[in-house]
Amino acid sequence: MSGTPGEHDTTTDPAGFRPRVPAAEWNDWRWHMRKRINTTDKARRWLRLTADEEKAIAASAGKYRWSITPYYASLMDPDDPACPVRLQAVPAPGELERFPGTDVDPVGDTYYRKTNRVVHKYPDRVIMLVTEACPVYCRHCTRKFHTTDVTGTYFRDDEGGSFDEDLRYIADHPEIRDVLLTGGDPLSYQDGKLEEIVSGLRAIPSVEIIRIGSRFPVLLPQRITDDLCAMLARHHPVWLNTHFNHPKEITPESAAAVDRLLRHGVPVGNQTVLLRGINDDVTTMRTLMTELLRIRVRPYYLYHCDNVTGVAHFMTSVEKGWEIMEGLQGHITGFAVPQYVLTTRIGKIPIARPYFTPTADGLLLRNYRGEEMVVGTAVHPITEPDAR
Structure with a gap:
């Protein structure tokens, strides 16, 4: 967490190398937007970057934009490159690799x-x-x-x-x-x-x-x-x-x-x-x-x-x-x-798996434990009755 309002919580940062920020600035969203982390030097004030991260940041130049708010950076583990918050925001080598079937606009x-x-x-x-x-x-x-x-x-x-x-x-x-x-x-x-x-x-x-x-x-x-x-x-x-x-x-x-x-x-x-x-x-x-x-x-x-x-x-x-x-x-x-x-x-x-399967005897139902039962068509008809 980012700690008490106004200052970064150094209890999550034993080395204490991250900047401390006055409350008036930390609570102002415009300050965070102005102070976004978008260079290797700025990132080093918040994270101990790995060689792969530094390489990916350099390779992203001219390819993909990147920036991180100080608030979001404060949620990251400064020493763990596998931190789930860090993975979402710091460039990584994988985004520069080629994968089959990719598209810049798959949703149309x-x-x-x-x-x-x-x-x-x-x-x-x-x-x-x-x-x-x-x-x-x-x-x-x-x-x-x-x-x-x-x-x-x-x-x-x-x-x-x-x-x-x-x-x-x-x-x-x-x-x-x-x-x-x-x-x-x-x-x-x-x-x-x-x-x-x-x-x-x-x-x-x-x-x-x-x-x-x-x-x-x-x-x-x-x-x-x-x-x-x-x-x-x-x-x-x-x-x-x-x-x-x-x-x-x-x-x-x-x-x-x-x-x-x-x-x-x-x-x-x-x-x-x-x-x-x-x-x-x-x-x-x-x-x-x-x-x-x-x-x-x-x-x-x-x-x-x-x-x-x-x-x-x-x-x-x-x-x-x-x-x-x-x-x-x-x-x-x-x-x-x-x-x-x-x-x-x-x-x-x-695309979730269905919890039912239509059968000749009725609906085959499955619960979250994997238990199954059949509900017959006389109880729950699968098709509409003939309206004639």
Whole structure:
């Protein structure tokens, strides 16, 4: 944890080599954004980098952006390169290797893009790509192409252009009732700019729900201020989905950020990615899901890691995902169990193993212990009766 508000907790850093920060600065999200770690020299103030990490940082130059907020760096074990927080943020050799089947856009953002920012894949909802910027450039990002240092972008035009075309498209398609702001991280914008976007959407009568996808509650919870929450509350219903991947990320600061959102009526859901070496075991995933409930965050999706260029080294097998889902179902409360999905160009596909099999005698059912029973068709018909 980052320790007491205002200063880094040296109890997790016996050597005491990390900087200590005054409270006024540590609690100011803008300070963290200004002081992001994005060079080897800056990283050495927080971590004892390995030779592989230094080599990967050098090789990433001109290829992938990277930055880490001091807050998120404070959650990392400075001496363990296998720290699950560190693996998510520090460049590693694997992201520069070639893997079969990788793609810069496996989920089809550019395929379904209708304007500079609007991606319309599903009938009643769209995503709006707001920005390429993030407080931390997660090494496992599905939209890693956004974070290339050269020409990588999912935008058709410049990010800084007018939103008029995007809002007009949504207004001209009244079937769109749900808009997700994503990117990049929409909360990278100042409150005023963000409210311009949200209020523009709220002015469209057919838009019922506004969602924000943000990892700020995890990477820099100081960003979740009372002012931000009050602004969002003026435009309800607003929902926020975040992205906790490991129990180490659940801290007093992140819990307080979630609490501020909830007190302003903003429900918070979580979308975890299954990541090799980070959370690909049942114990870690159970702990994560139950800890999320403790801070009142609802587990939503468990994403199978996409085969994205620069990300494939984090992929597990689907069988590993099944093993983890089997270790959750029945072992923790039902609404703590996320839906296991594979994101593809044709949409999010649920891929958990079924707990039933249709047979000639009825439904063959299996519980979390592996016990089986058959429920006959006289009790629970499988097909609709003949309506004639």
